[in-house]
Amino acid sequence: MSVSCSDRFTDLLCGEDSDEVFSGDSPACSSELDSPASCIEESSIAGFIEHERNFVPGCDYLARFQSQSLDASAREEAVAWILKVQAFYNFQPLTAYLSVNYLDRFLYSRRLPQTSGWPWQLLAVACLSLAAKMEEPLVPSLLDLQVEGAKYIFQPKTIRRMELLVLTVLDWRLRSVTPFSFIDFFAYKVDPTGTFFGFLISKARDIILSNIKEASFLEYWPSSIAAAAILCAANDIPNLSLVNPEHAELWCNGLSREKILGCYRLMQELIVDNGRRKPPKILPQLRVRIRPRTRSSDSSLSSSSSPPYKRRKLNNCLWVDDDKGNSE
Structure with a gap:
């Protein structure tokens, strides 16, 4: 199936001015997927942490499920x-x-x-x-x-x-603000040399998407999900497997040790559980x-x-x- 551009729909979003969307002290919460982590200032990450609560459902959302x-x-x-x-x-x-x-x-x-x-x-x-x-x-x-x-x-x-x-x-x-706003920065906290940077980012993305269906993760905000995903990805690298999850809160001001550890343990449980299941053939x-x-067939109207x-x-x-x- 070919992909066609929907030019007639672009007016829906292209008229949206970023200055109007973000007012006051809100940060420009764009994706950091393509930005070198070395160029991301810690103050910017702290700003994401401060404002991430504005882009998630309320705290009672999980309770409804x-x-x-x-x-x-x-x-x-x-x-x-x-x-x-x-x-x-x-x-x-x-x-x-x-x-x-x-x-x-x-x-x-x-x-x-x-x-x-x-x-x-x-x-x-x-x-x-x-x-x-x-x-x-x-x-x-x-x-x-x-x-x-x-x-x-x-x-x-x-x-x-x-x-x-x-x-x-x-x-x-x-x-x-999403987990992808943080993973570059957190990856360099785990691997300052950048030796395994590409693997950590790729693996963390996969972990985040593979768990997104689970309602249990609604308890955690993007920064905690990103930190937990990087920690889980580091477990697959012998040189980084000894990284202590309890130290992750020191990566940046505003991180919650309790939330990171809770999210990390939940991810570990699901990784083990998913490993036991045979993936469906699609x-x-x-x-x-x-x-x-x-x-498009005219052979059978019924x-x-x-x-x-x-x-x-x-x-x-x-x-x-x-x-x-x-x-x-």
């Missing part, structure tokens, strides 16, 4: 789909993380309708589309974005309405390439009549609580 007022399995399924599309289009890890960040921040402030799974799918598509527009040089069309086993297919106008709803709920604050291209041929009806029905079902003044 634990009390089952929010469906943890539905969240896990939505995040799994985002990761599949990220891998299919080779999006940056930051794009996938931002997508989930938008989804969680939205769910903290706005409740989805208590109905079948289509609201979760629509929210996931909208969040991924917004994140891709923020970080990717080439963005698939809204129809092309709905691949990798998407259960429902939404019209572009429906997704754009959902994007605007997400933007409103997030107050247009899309440039978030054949994404077979599914993606078959679907367009089915839609076999294609049901999906368009479902699409028309779903695309007319976007809730408009904001028009009714209902915040839930």
